[in-house]
Amino acid sequence: MLVxxxxxxxxxxxxxxxxxxxxxxxxxxxxxxxxxxxxxxxxPRTLTVESSRWHSGRLLVKFEESPDRxxxxxxxxxxxxxxxxxxxxxxxxxxYYDRELIGLSVRTTDGxxxxxxxxxxxxxxxxxxxxxxxxGNAVLVPLVEELVPEIDLDARYVxxxxxxxxxxxxxxxxxxxxxxxxx
Numbered sequence: 676m677l678v679x680x681x682x683x684x685x686x687x688x689x690x691x692x693x694x695x696x697x698x699x700x701x702x703x704x705x706x707x708x709x710x711x712x713x714x715x716x717x718x719p720r721t722l723t724v725e726s727s728r729w730h731s732g733r734l735l736v737k738f739e740e741s742p743d744r745x746x747x748x749x750x751x752x753x754x755x756x757x758x759x760x761x762x763x764x765x766x767x768x769x770x771y772y773d774r775e776l777i778g779l780s781v782r783t784t785d786g787x788x789x790x791x792x793x794x795x796x797x798x799x800x801x802x803x804x805x806x807x808x809x810x811g812n813a814v815l816v817p818l819v820e821e822l823v824p825e826i827d828l829d830a831r832y833v834x835x836x837x838x839x840x841x842x843x844x845x846x847x848x849x850x851x852x853x854x855x856x857x858x
Contacts, residue, residue, distance in 0.1 A: 677713060677756040678772065680705045686747035687735050693747045695734045695755075698797065700770055702727075705757050706736055715754040722755065775828055781806050783837045784824070790814075790842075792833060804833065806842070814842055 681702075684694035699705050705712075706727040714720045723739040741747040765772065773795040781789040781804075793813065794805035802818040816822055816835055825834035835842065 676759055676761055676774065678759045678774070679715070679754055680712065680757045681734075681755045683750045683753045683755065685751060686744045687730075689744045690737065691741040691743050691747045692735045692737045693741070693750055695736055697734055699757075700765060700767070702734055704766075706734065710757070712755040712757055715756060720753075722750075771826065771828075776804065776826070776833070778831075779826070779828075780832045781835055782832055783835055783842070785837075789835055789837070806835075808842065814844065816841060 678699075680697070680699040682696040682698065684696055686692070687694050695702075695706070706724050708724055708726055710724040712722050712724070714722065720740075722741075725737045725739045727734060727736045729735070738747075738750070741750055759772070776792050776795055779792045781791060783789050788809065790806045790808040792804050793807045795818070796803040796805060796815065803815045804818050804823065805813055805815055807813050822836050822838070822841065823833060824836055826832075827834075
């Protein structure tokens, strides 16, 4: 199964290196020397990692197919995928692949059916579960232990600790701010 692991950014230097927007929790594993990655383009291209290194908090990768800056610039904005086995799991037991979470049923801690996970959204600050509610609307729930205390892949469910406004935006508590002038 192919899984997106990064997006190529700007060229770095004159020797064909590119910066990467990393989209995997295992960059050292996915961008190891010799790793073969496939682009999402039609037709797909295979790129082979010649070398990778961290520089100022950014991953720089040199592909065998980009010998110089000109070739590296042509790779900009390509999404990269890695082949991951169906039974492969992340090294950390508290981490999950998106494909493992999508399709799981969602229950609240009091046992109520709350919907189904339809997507995982990765933001710089945290990941979000997109949940389709039984009424058909979708809500976003931060994937943090306080709100998602349990994920059971074998039983195929996610447990959500519901808070006012989390699963039912209409039930949100409205707290007045200093700017309110309603009298």
